[in-house]
Amino acid sequence: MKDVTDLHEEVGGERLPPGQRETTRFPVLSKSGTPSLDREDWTFEVWGAVDEELALSFDEFTALPSETQRQDFHCVTGWSRFDCEFTGVTFPTLAERAGVHDDAVHVMFHAADGYTTNLPLADCMREEVMFTWGLDGEDLPAEHGGPLRVVVPHKYAYKGAKWVTGVEFLTEPERGYWEKRGYSNTADPWNEERYA
Ligand SMILES: Nc1nc2c(c(=O)[nH]1)N[C@H]1C(S)=C(S)[C@@H](COP(=O)(O)O)O[C@H]1N2
Numbered sequence: 001m002k003d004v005t006d007l008h009e010e011v012g013g014e015r016l017p018p019g020q021r022e023t024t025r026f027p028v029l030s031k032s033g034t035p036s037l038d039r040e041d042w043t044f045e046v047w048g049a050v051d052e053e054l055a056l057s058f059d060e061f062t063a064l065p066s067e068t069q070r071q072d073f074h075c076v077t078g079w080s081r082f083d084c085e086f087t088g089v090t091f092p093t094l095a096e097r098a099g100v101h102d103d104a105v106h107v108m109f110h111a112a113d114g115y116t117t118n119l120p121l122a123d124c125m126r127e128e129v130m131f132t133w134g135l136d137g138e139d140l141p142a143e144h145g146g147p148l149r150v151v152v153p154h155k156y157a158y159k160g161a162k163w164v165t166g167v168e169f170l171t172e173p174e175r176g177y178w179e180k181r182g183y184s185n186t187a188d189p190w191n192e193e194r195y196a
C-alpha cells in the first residue's frame with residue numbers, strides 16, 4: 001500500500017502539524033447533515049475546461065484504475081487522525097481521463113449537500129489527492145461522505161468535499177463554501193492557515 005504519511009517532510013514539518021492534537025476517533029463535521037445518496041442512482045460529472053465532459057455511474061467510477069493509500073487527516077478545528085486507509089481514484093487519474101485544457105488553472109468540487117470547495121489545479125494534480133469510496137477496508141460511511149468523497153492530505157480537511165458529485169475545471173480562481181465564509185483559501189496545516 002502506498003504510504004503518504006511522510007508528506008510533511010516536503011515542508012520540513014512534524015507529522016502532527018502545529019496546534020493539532022491526535023485522535024483515534026473520527027469526528028463528523030458537516031454544514032447541514034448527511035444527505036441520503038443511493039449508489040444505484042448516483043452520477044459523477046466532470047465539466048468546464050476539459051476535452052471530454054464526463055458523466056459516470058458509481059460502477060463506472062469505481063472501475064477506473066484505483067488504489068489504497070495510507071494518509072493522515074487534519075481538521076481545521078484542531079484534531080488529526082493518523083493512518084487512514086483510503087481506497088479510490090487519484091485526481092491525476094481522473095484528470096487524464098477527462099483531458100484537462102491547457103488554460104485550466106483551478107478546480108471547484110461540488111457536493112450533494114450544496115457544499116463546494118476550491119483548489120488550484122497544481123494542488124489537485126498530486127497522487128495523494130483522491131476520490132475515495134473506501135475507508136479502512138470498509139465502504140466509506142455515509143456521515144464521512146459516502147458514496148464518494150475527496151481527500152487532500154496536504155491541506156485541512158475542509159478542502160475535501162464529502163458526497164462529491166462533480167468536478168469543475170476553471171480558467172480563473174473561484175471560492176467555495178467555507179472559503180467565502182472566513183476559512184483560509186490556502187489551508188496549509190503546517191503553516192496554520194486556518195482562517196482568512
Ligand atoms: N459536502 C461536504 N463536504 C465537507 C463538509 C460539508 O459540510 N459538506 N465539511 C468539511 C469540513 S469543514 C470538514 S472538517 C471535513 C470533515 O470530514 P469528516 O466529517 O469526515 O470528519 O469535511 C469537509 N467536507
Ligand SMILES: [Mo]
Pocket residue numbers: 029075076077157158
Ligand atoms: Mo472543518
